Amino acid sequence: xxxEQEALFAGEGSTEKAGFVIRAVxxxxxxxxxxxxxxxxxxxxxxxxxxxxxxxxxxxxSGKTTFFNMIGGLDKPTSGKVYxxxxxxxxxxxxxxxxxxxxxxxxxxxxxxxxxxxxxxxNVMLPMAFAGLDDEEAxxxxxxxxxxxxxxxxxxxxxAEMSGGQQQRVAIARSLAxxxxxxxxxxxxxxxxxxxxxxxxxxxxxxxxxxxVTIISATHDLxxxxxxxxxxxxxxxxxxxxxxxxxxxxxxxxxx
Amino acid sequence: xxxxxxxxxxxxxxALRIAMQGIRIRFGRxxxxxxxxxxxxxxxxxxxxxxxxxxxxxxxxxxRQTATLMLTMVQSEVGAIAGKPIAVIVxxxxxxxxxxxxxxxxxxxxxxxxxxxxxxxxVLGDAREAPASLAALTAAMSQRVVLDAVRDRRYMPGAADxxxxxxxxxxxxxxxxxxxxxxxxQSFRTRWIIVVSLLVTVIGVSNxxxxxxxxxFREIGTMKCLGALSQFIRxxxxxxxxxxxxxxxxxxxxxxxxxxFVVYGASYQFGLxxxxxxxxLWIVSGLASVVAxxxxxVLAAIYPATFAARMVPASALRSTV
Ligand SMILES: Nc1ncnc2c1ncn2[C@@H]1O[C@H](COP(=O)(O)OP(=O)(O)O)[C@@H](O)[C@H]1O
Ligand SMILES: [Mg+2]
Numbered sequence: 001x002x003x004e005q006e007a008l009f010a011g012e013g014s015t016e017k018a019g020f021v022i023r024a025v026x027x028x029x030x031x032x033x034x035x036x037x038x039x040x041x042x043x044x045x046x047x048x049x050x051x052x053x054x055x056x057x058x059x060x061x062s063g064k065t066t067f068f069n070m071i072g073g074l075d076k077p078t079s080g081k082v083y084x085x086x087x088x089x090x091x092x093x094x095x096x097x098x099x100x101x102x103x104x105x106x107x108x109x110x111x112x113x114x115x116x117x118x119x120x121x122x123n124v125m126l127p128m129a130f131a132g133l134d135d136e137e138a139x140x141x142x143x144x145x146x147x148x149x150x151x152x153x154x155x156x157x158x159x160a161e162m163s164g165g166q167q168q169r170v171a172i173a174r175s176l177a178x179x180x181x182x183x184x185x186x187x188x189x190x191x192x193x194x195x196x197x198x199x200x201x202x203x204x205x206x207x208x209x210x211x212x213v214t215i216i217s218a219t220h221d222l223x224x225x226x227x228x229x230x231x232x233x234x235x236x237x238x239x240x241x242x243x244x245x246x247x248x249x250x251x252x253x254x255x256x
Numbered sequence: 257x258x259x260x261x262x263x264x265x266x267x268x269x270x271a272l273r274i275a276m277q278g279i280r281i282r283f284g285r286x287x288x289x290x291x292x293x294x295x296x297x298x299x300x301x302x303x304x305x306x307x308x309x310x311x312x313x314x315x316x317x318x319x320r321q322t323a324t325l326m327l328t329m330v331q332s333e334v335g336a337i338a339g340k341p342i343a344v345i346v347x348x349x350x351x352x353x354x355x356x357x358x359x360x361x362x363x364x365x366x367x368x369x370x371x372x373x374x375x376x377x378x379v380l381g382d383a384r385e386a387p388a389s390l391a392a393l394t395a396a397m398s399q400r401v402v403l404d405a406v407r408d409r410r411y412m413p414g415a416a417d418x419x420x421x422x423x424x425x426x427x428x429x430x431x432x433x434x435x436x437x438x439x440x441x442q443s444f445r446t447r448w449i450i451v452v453s454l455l456v457t458v459i460g461v462s463n464x465x466x467x468x469x470x471x472x473f474r475e476i477g478t479m480k481c482l483g484a485l486s487q488f489i490r491x492x493x494x495x496x497x498x499x500x501x502x503x504x505x506x507x508x509x510x511x512x513x514x515x516x517f518v519v520y521g522a523s524y525q526f527g528l529x530x531x532x533x534x535x536x537l538w539i540v541s542g543l544a545s546v547v548a549x550x551x552x553x554v555l556a557a558i559y560p561a562t563f564a565a566r567m568v569p570a571s572a573l574r575s576t577v
Contacts, residue, residue, distance in 0.1 A: 074481065075570035087260055094486060098263035101569070102483020109573070113478040117281040130483035132264055174482070 020083075021181055021214050022048040027070050027080035029063075029237075040066040042237040043080070048216060050181070053208050055225050056218040058234035064218040065186055067234065071216070072105050072184045073097055085181070102130050106175025106213075108185035112167040114159040120146065120170045121155040127177040145173045148210075149203060165196035172203060176211070183207075185217040189224060201227050222248075265487050268495075275495040285468070286500060292464030293504025294511065296457030297549040301512030303453045304541045307446045309520040309529055315435070316532035322431050323356035330361070330403065334375040337364040343371035343393060348383025378403050457549065461504075462556030465497050469560035470575075476564045477572025486565040493561035494554060501553020505546045513542055 029041040040063045048054055048071075058064050069075040071082055073089050082089050084104060092100065101107075114123050121142055128138035146152045149169040159167050168188060175183050185204070189197030204215050205227040217224070225231050225245055233241040279286045327337075334340050342364045350358075357380075358366075371377050371393035379387070469476075476489055521529045564572070 069570035072481075074573070075568050085260075092260060093262075095262040096260045098480070098483050098485050099261045101481055102263060104260075107481045109478075113474065113481075113573070115475060115478065117278050126479070127482040129266060129270060130263070130488075132266075178483075 019050055020047045021050045021085060022046075022071050022216075023081075023083040023086075024067075024071050025081045025083075027067070027077045027082060029066050029070065029075075030078045039237055041070070041077070044234070044237070044239050045080075046071075046232060046239060046242075048182075048214060049229075051208070051212050051214055052229040053204065053227060054214075054216045055228035055231045056216065056234055057220065057222075057225065057231050058218075059220055062234050063237040064220075064234055066237075068184055068186050068216075068218060072107060072182075073100055074107075098130075102127055103178045104180055104182060106172075106177070106180040106183045108168070108171050108175050108183060108188045110187040110190040112159070112164070112171045112191075114167055114171055114174070116159055119156050119158055120151060120162070120173075123159070123170055124174045124177055127174060131178045142173075142177065145176050146170070148176075148207075149173045163196075164192050165199060168192065168196075168200055169203065172200070172207070176207070176213075179211075180213065182214045182216065185215065187218050187220070189219065189221060194223070197221070197224070263483060263485055265485055268491065271488060271491045272495055275492050275499065278492075279496060279499060289464045289468045290500050290504040290507070292460040293457075293501055293549055293553055294508040296453075296460035296552075297505045297508030297545055298512035298515070299456050299508075300450070300453040300548070301509045301542065301545045302516035303449050303512075304545060305513050305516035305538065306520055307449065308538055308541065309517070309524070309533065311442065311446075312532040312534055313524050313528055314438075316528060318431070318435055319353050319356055322353045323360055325431075326353070326357045327360045330376065330378070333403070337361060339363070339365055340376075341365045341367060341374045343367050343374035343377045345377065345379050345387050345389065345393065346381045347379055347385075347387040348381030350381055354380045376403060454548070454552075458552055458556065461501065461549070461552050462559075465500075465553065465557045466560045468496075469493055469557070469564050473564060473567065473572045473575040476567065477569045477575075480567075480569040480572065489565035490561045493557055493564065497553045497557030497561070498550055501557075502546065502550045504553070505549025508549060509542050509545050512545075513538070 024044055024046045027041055027044045028039070031038040031040055044063070044067055056064050056067065066075075070077050070080075071084075073082070073084065073092075076090065084100065089097065089100065114120075115126065118126065121139065124142035124145055125135075125138040128141060129135075133141070143152060143155060146155050149172055151166060151169055151173065154162060154166065154170075159170065162170070168191075172183075172185075172188075175185075183204070188204075189200050192200065201224055204217065207213060208215050217228070219225075225248055228245060231243050231245065231248060232239055233243070330342070331337060334342070342361065344358070344366055346368075367374060377393060379390075479489060480486075517529075
């Protein structure tokens with residue numbers, strides 16, 4: 001690995017570690033199912049800057065979701081460390097982990113994962129309830145967020161009554177509920193058509209600019225990379241490359 | 257940098273509201289979950305009802321039989337009873353058999369306060385002391401035949417001028433012993449049937465709840481991502497299962513109880529069933545089966561709810577049931 005590349009891996013301001021909102025250090029994950037072992041991650045390290053838009057790129061089965069689960073505090077690595085805001089999340093008890101998931105990180109999934117029995121508004125209000133907000137306050141705040149994603153007038157609809165793109169926007173609104181520092185989006189456009197997917201990307205881009213929130217988004221769609229600051233390439237459980245969209249353009253034009 | 261805090265458990269009321277909303281909106285699915293409870297509890301309640309009716313009818317029949325036997329003894333003393341003057345002393349509490357005997361004796365001319373001209377004196381009731389009026393009554397009798405319902409009533413031998421003294425008591429004791437043996441056999445069978453129907457209930461209920469939890473792993477994973485504590489998830493499912501369990505048990509109890517009542521009522525005679533049925537006991541066992549069904553539902557939900565609540569969010573999210 002060249003020095004330049006190392007600098008990229010560590011992010012531009014590698015001297016000021018306090019600026020990293022997430023640090024993953026040599027994270028490994030092995031899934032054991034009876035006799036067979038799957039090495040989903042084989043030592044992934046990554047530093048994420050506060051406020052950046054990071055895309056994680058890799059083919060299906062390369063370990064993107066696993067990596068997300070590790071850096072989002074949704075699962076424990078087999079070895080290696082994950083720091084969120086300099087806190088080693090392996091040291092947290094269940095109450096602190098729930099607190100972290102509730103306020104520090106917002107999650108967006110490929111399959112939206114809205115609670116089907118609740119209206120959009122209630123879906124957005126749910127994390128606020130978990131954070132201890134009372135109903136009045138939560139409702140007002142949730143309507144504000146739905147307005148931000150352009151769905152205020154759909155607030156009382158059930159997820160099933162809405163299109164995929166709309167559902168994903170509700171999910172994004174929900175992820176913003178407790179003003180998190182980080183949004184983790186795992187293939188957020190994977191179930192959407194091209195145009196709707198683009199709308200979601202634009203929404204992320206706008207949210208980052210307006211709210212200064214860090215966005216980490218996994219994808220295997222090259223078109224999603226345009227808005228990102230850095231692109232992390234993951235292959236067979238290893239981070240193989242970190243690049244910028246500009247480099248990407250070069251690479252793409254070279255191919256042509 | 258903001259320090260990491262500790263998530264606070266949302267109270268029972270919030271969990272109740274979310275659980276009720278889920279039940280209401282997933283109404284169709286809730287009905288399926290409930291049906292396991294309904295079936296199990298209906299089975300239990302119909303068995304209980306059957307046992308109650310069978311027992312009641314059997315003892316009613318036995319009592320009638322005994323009363324008929326006593327009537328025969330009276331008849332053997334006095335011949336046909338129609339219009340015959342028969343004196344009766346009720347000394348203490350009447351047994352059901354004695355009450356039935358009095359009904360059977362209705363065609364005779366029963367006299368309570370005088371034995372004058374009576375062919376027979378019946379001493380009924382369970383008291384051990386001599387009735388105050390005994391001497392006066394027997395003195396006024398022409399034939400002085402006394403039938404006594406209690407075998408070792410001490411005062412009888414002392415009544416010197418009684419011509420003949422017959423004890424129903426011996427017959428009654430014999431009958432009672434047979435009944436007791438029969439009851440022991442029956443109560444063994446009853447217990448067995450109740451155990452089996454409880455087992456059926458447990459299987460029906462736990463299967464239903466296991467399904468309703470496992471098919472919502474993804475929802476549980478999502479809630480944990482949003483900051484739900486394991487305690488909250490577990491509470492949510494326990495509330496849901498107790499509400500569904502109670503509703504299902506109520507429906508099951510009504511269906512099982514009424515259906516069984518109709519079937520047994522038709523196979524014996526409704527009159528016999530209505531007359532002998534201990535309705536208080538029936539209602540109590542209905543309540544018991546509602547309580548049992550609710551408790552079983554909660555018990556059956558503890559394992560899947562705890563399992564789901566403890567799941568790592570990542571694996572809960574991965575599941576595609
Ligand atoms: N819970 C699990 N149990 C067993 N194997 C798993 C589990 N989760 C992921 N894997 C395996 O780990 C590898 C990486 O999966 P994943 O992280 O989902 O990849 P991606 O999101 O990039 O498609 C795959 O081979 C997958 O089959
Ligand atoms: Mg994936």
